[in-house]
Amino acid sequence: MGAALRRIQLGNALVAFGNGFTVPFLFVYVARVRELGDGTAGAVLAVFAAAALVVLPFTGRVIDRRGPMPVAYAGSAFASLGALGFGLSTAAPSVVASSALMGAGIAVLQPALATMIVSCSTAATRSRAFATQFFLNNLGLGVGGLIGGLLVDERQPSSFTLLFVVEAAMFIVLPMVLATVRLPQGGGVDMRELADDGAVAQPRDGWRVLLRDKPMVLLCVLGFVLFFTCYGQFESGLSAYAVEVTRISTSTLGIALAANTAVIVLAQFVVLRLVERHRRSRVVALVGVIWTVAWLAAGASGLVHGAQAVATALLISTYALFGLGETMLSPTLAPLVADLAPARLVGQYNSAFALVKQMALAVGPAVGGLLAAGGAYGTYIVMLVVCSLGISVLALWLGGRLTPVQDRPYRSVVVAARSARELSEGGGGVREAAEGSRAASVG
Structure with a gap:
């Protein structure tokens, strides 16, 4: 992976690590530790999902118009505030509001990070890039959950507050890591014109x-x-x-x-x-x-x-x-x-x-x-x-x-590279070989 992609993956892993501290304990925290009852805990989880459903229909257009970086920064800010709110809340309204903030923030982070990975990869490397992201997500969640389970004590609300502070800190670290990333222009994304008149599709x-x-x-x-x-x-x-x-x-x-x-x-x-x-x-x-x-x-x-x-x-x-x-x-x-x-x-x-x-x-x-x-x-x-x-x-x-x-992109890239090599060896010239390879890989 290139330096930009490595940093994106690092930020993604840190967020997953922070999520692992709190995700397994949300229901218990709201219902038992803060003594708000099972009904409130269920409402918190429902609001968490509903917030994502509200913001995602608009997220894609913002990413395509402004780029994934501003969206990732905004998502990190909302998620961090939501995590801190969870750790400090003692009443149902504040817990529900914190759930909405964190749910919306995490929801918009997903397509923003995915778009960054796309821009830093090609058809030949994209599968491995997303497999790495999934691997790091699960590793981070697992390690975070293990450490969180060792730190938490249901009789001590302050131990849960510590978990949410750690999660909030990871959401603050993410934009700091992403600030060092320089996304390539065009990002290796394959062009595909879908409009009937042949014009390139616009974000709107x-x-x-x-x-x-x-x-x-x-x-x-x-x-x-x-x-x-x-x-x-x-x-x-x-x-x-x-x-x-x-x-x-x-x-x-x-x-x-x-x-x-x-x-x-x-x-x-x-x-x-x-x-x-x-x-x-x-x-x-x-x-x-x-x-x-x-x-x-x-x-x-x-x-x-x-x-x-x-x-x-x-x-x-x-x-x-x-x-x-x-x-x-x-x-x-x-x-x-x-x-x-x-x-x-x-x-x-x-x-x-x-x-x-x-x-x-x-x-x-x-x-x-x-x-x-x-x-x-x-x-x-x-x-x-x-x-x-x-x-x-x-x-x-x-x-x-x-x-x-x-x-079957892997085979297409291999065939394109082989064709380019054969053209070059057969006297077709470097320029013709490169053009043939590019045309075959773009498809």
Whole structure:
């Protein structure tokens, strides 16, 4: 990676580290430590998600008009104020307001950082760049959560205040790191003109152009199903199923979550080497198959009676298989969004995809929680098995709408480089070789 990309990744890792200090303890902090009750704690989490849904539709246009840096600075400021507010709040209104600030700040940071990564990478390096970001996110969250768990004491509110101060400090460090980054002009983003009259898309046309882009719309539908099926269930339906049906303890549930993170941290770059040479659509389709097996394992864990060790192993395997699928998605989805985007609408496309993810993270826990509350666990497992199979179908459908460069960029870059070398060796001249290579890689 270049120096600019390394610094962006460092800032991203520090933010994830700060988030790890507080994310696992938000509900307990509001409901138990500040004694505001489960209802207020639920409202805090709902407002956190709602704030993201409010700001993301407008974030992309600002990024494309002003650049990702100002948006990242603003997001860091809001998130830092929200974290400090959490640590100092003792009443419900201030806690809810802090949740809105932090939710909005973190939400706009995601597409801003993604756009920076796009601008500092090329079609050949983008998959590895986003895989590194995902790896550092999970490593930071895991380490931060581990240290936070050692520092926190439910009987001492000041220990929770310390955690939020650390998180706020990481949001202050992020713009300091980003201030040293000089983003390249053009950023290696592939130009793709979508307007019928051949004019390059303007930022003000963002949503109109995106909604006319059938592959991107299909990718958004696919992304919603993906995030609904996996991340949308971690803190609601799947956790309830594990405790109520599989009958595991909350400490064992923590081990299952740790298994998910461990698979991501240990396997990310091994998996990257295997998937970056294959078609992106088929990689996502394989994720659907893997998650189908994961949900079947979860269902089986609730049917094994009298063999708790087997049931526990099946449930931990579910979380581990989810982690394996996540390592396959990290070098696939975000780079594909970037490759689909016109050069002047990269921020809009990244924000739209972040919005889709946030919607799935809002709908997923609601659906999972309702089914769990009604005890309809059989229906719950069947629904998610169908969703997982739907991922494979949607991915293959999307693959039929992608160009070879979009679906398999690694091979396209290799072929372009080989063609350039052969032209040069055959007397075609350096200039012709460079032009041929550039034309093939841009696609």
